[in-house]
């Protein structure tokens with residue numbers, strides 16, 4: 319089925335990470351041109367996926383860097399799709415979470431998606447069919463112990479998604495979120511391996527965690543022409559965990 323993503327420019331933040339890399343591969347496979355953004359230089363990934371892609375190193379905690387990088391991407395390539403995927407999970411019991419960890423979590427997981435989207439708006443408008451996909455988490459809709467800063471940031475991101483969806487629909491732009499369960503990336507498996515991981519999987523109706531490619535293909539759908547009626551949605555990809 320034609321997703322009308324051939325030649326469209328897709329900006330992916332956190333592209334060097336587990337889910338970001340799967341996103342880059344999925345969007346490249348449908349012919350998109352990628353602008354990969356990460357604090358870890360994603361230029362090797364861009365080169366591996368083909369000659370049409372480009373990479374930017376950027377610390378998303380820094381608003382000035384976001385403004386510079388989005389303007390560079392937009393002026394050089396245009397922007398049709400923005401995937402706010404970069405994120406940070408610092409987990410501590412709420413009462414001992416450090417202020418600097420709280421602030422860094424909100425800066426990267428919540429403030430950066432807002433600043434990225436706001437800076438990309440002129441280009442998304444010019445696209446005529448702009449798309450924003452924010453990678454939130456099941457921790458944004460249910461309580462997970464030791465996830466106070468993370469859960470608050472992801473709940474905020476789901477709220478931001480809805481407001482942008484409301485404000486920008488008139489420009490032909492849709493804004494949606496994806497909220498996964500644990501996704502089997504190397505980073506996530508450090509925290510969810512062994513007995514703790516097995517217990518968590520047993521509590522999920524489908525009996526397993528998500529694969530990065532499953533999240534990536536959902537993002538491709540939300541970015542596609544076919545998803546134009548989906549706006550302000552939070553697609554929960556948790557194997558049925560939160561239906562209970």
Ligand SMILES: NC(=O)c1ccc[n+]([C@@H]2O[C@H](COP(=O)([O-])OP(=O)(O)OC[C@H]3O[C@@H](n4cnc5c(N)ncnc54)[C@H](O)[C@@H]3O)[C@@H](O)[C@H]2O)c1
Pocket residue numbers: 331332333334335336337338355356357358376377378379403404405406407426453454455456497498499500501502503505506
């Ligand atoms: N893996 C999971 O279990 C899971 C579950 C639910 C939601 N998520 C969300 O999915 C997204 C991707 O997670 P992942 O599992 O691929 O994690 P990951 O750690 O593999 O990737 C995150 C990427 O974000 C980048 N990043 C971090 N801080 C940055 C900064 N200041 N500036 C620019 N880039 C920065 C990292 O360098 C990394 O490449 C995150 O938003 C995460 O919260 C992950």
